[in-house]
Amino acid sequence: MAMALRAASRVLLRAGSRLGRREAVDGARRFANKRVLVETEGAAGATRIAVMKFRNPPVNSLSLDFLTEFVISLEKLENDKSIRGVILTSDSLKRGNQTKVAATEKTEEKRATRDHGGRLQERPGIFSAGLDLLEMYGRNPAHYAEYWKAVQELWLRLYLSSLTLMSAINGASPAGGCLLAITCDYRIMADNPKYTIGLNESLLGIVAPFWLKDNYVNTIGHRAAERALQLGTLFPPAEALKVGVVDEVVPEDQVHSKTLSVMAKWLAIPDHSRQLTKTMMRKATADNLIKQREADIQNFASFISRDSIQKSLHMYLEKLKHKKG
Numbered sequence: 119m120a121m122a123l124r125a126a127s128r129v130l131l132r133a134g135s136r137l138g139r140r141e142a143v144d145g146a147r148r149f150a151n152k153r154v155l156v157e158t159e160g161a162a163g164a165t166r167i168a169v170m171k172f173r174n175p176p177v178n179s180l181s182l183d184f185l186t187e188f189v190i191s192l193e194k195l196e197n198d199k200s201i202r203g204v205i206l207t208s209d210s211l212k213r214g215n216q217t218k219v220a221a222t223e224k225t226e227e228k229r230a231t232r233d234h235g236g237r238l239q240e241r242p243g244i245f246s247a248g249l250d251l252l253e254m255y256g257r258n259p260a261h262y263a264e265y266w267k268a269v270q271e272l273w274l275r276l277y278l279s280s281l282t283l284m285s286a287i288n289g290a291s292p293a294g295g296c297l298l299a300i301t302c303d304y305r306i307m308a309d310n311p312k313y314t315i316g317l318n319e320s321l322l323g324i325v326a327p328f329w330l331k332d333n334y335v336n337t338i339g340h341r342a343a344e345r346a347l348q349l350g351t352l353f354p355p356a357e358a359l360k361v362g363v364v365d366e367v368v369p370e371d372q373v374h375s376k377t378l379s380v381m382a383k384w385l386a387i388p389d390h391s392r393q394l395t396k397t398m399m400r401k402a403t404a405d406n407l408i409k410q411r412e413a414d415i416q417n418f419a420s421f422i423s424r425d426s427i428q429k430s431l432h433m434y435l436e437k438l439k440h441k442k443g
């Protein structure tokens with residue numbers, strides 16, 4: 119066990135020193151679609167880990183396209199038998215000089231910040247802004263149903279993943295951003311009081327679905343979840359740690375290296391026993407959704423189509439638009 123741990127540590131620490139380099143070296147491989155970049159590390163034949171970086175400007179919201187690309191990338195990793203661990207993080211930390219594109223430019227792409235070379239950039243300090251509000255506002259019931267099916271799919275795949283999943287939370291993580299994090303086996307958050315995490319749905323006038331509520335209860339306990347869900351609490355790092363939304367808070371520049379060293383410990387555990395234990399802990403919660411997926415989709419589509427809910431979302435979007443920087 120100790121030897122396996124040391125060996126896994128060596129692989130991961132080597133991986134850590136290379137992460138972020140653009141070129142493929144010594145077995146480091148990468149694949150990318152438009153919104154998700156995946157870098158895998160480790161020599162051929164050895165245990166490898168993958169770092170999945172979100173890059174859906176401006177705020178890594180979970181648009182339908184992003185959800186689709188996320189699931190495809192995850193499936194690729196699940197099917198690669200040499201990969202045992204995956205780290206979810208935002209690609210948003212590297213920043214150049216940026217200019218905000220004029221507010222009069224309406225399309226999703228144009229809303230993003232661009233660097234001086236005109237390339238789209240994410241805003242700094244955002245893990246994920248959660249579900250894409252524009253997928254839930256001003257569309258038709260068929261679109262809402264399609265969108266919700268994709269949200270369910272991502273949650274189920276993450277929650278039941280046989281991989282060891284960890285999130286390296288390097289920015290704000292409201293609602294659906296928190297969903298991504300709490301599906302993981304371990305969460306490490308950057309110690310920056312500007313970053314908050316939690317399920318804030320009630321502040322938007324909407325309600326977290328029962329399966330997300332169950333995931334929250336499983337993570338922080340019934341009483342804490344009851345209070346945090348009603349109040350829509352977004353916890354700064356120290357409070358998130360205290361309540362158990364995250365497992366560790368570390369200085370911002372150590373989030374990746376710390377996640378890699380914790381991953382090494384998890385990968386020292388035999389996969390079959392860890393996976394069976396994970397399934398034992400999570401199956402009942404996931405089954406609750408699996409047995410009523412269609413009803414949950416219909417429930418969402420009719421709930422989100424209500425005039426009162428659309429009005430709440432409209433007000434929330436306006437508030438976001440007009441908030442002071």
Ligand SMILES: CCCCCCCCC/C=C/C(=O)SCCNC(=O)CCNC(=O)[C@H](O)C(C)(C)COP(=O)(O)OP(=O)(O)OC[C@H]1O[C@@H](n2cnc3c(N)ncnc32)[C@H](O)[C@@H]1OP(=O)(O)O
Pocket residue numbers: 176177179229241244246247248249250251252290292293294295318319322324325326327328417418421422435438439443
């Ligand atoms: C019963 C069953 C029923 C079920 C009932 C339904 C249950 C649904 C569960 C819902 C889960 C969710 O995730 S709901 C989503 C919750 N998410 C949130 O509340 C996050 C809202 N966003 C923020 O707080 C902030 O934007 C934050 C992420 C911290 C970044 O702040 P910044 O100052 O850096 O950036 P901002 O200027 O605010 O945002 C940049 C631009 O991105 C847009 N933007 C920000 N968040 C966005 C988002 N989630 N979706 C789309 N667009 C977003 C803003 O409007 C801006 O657009 P322009 O002004 O045009 O540039």
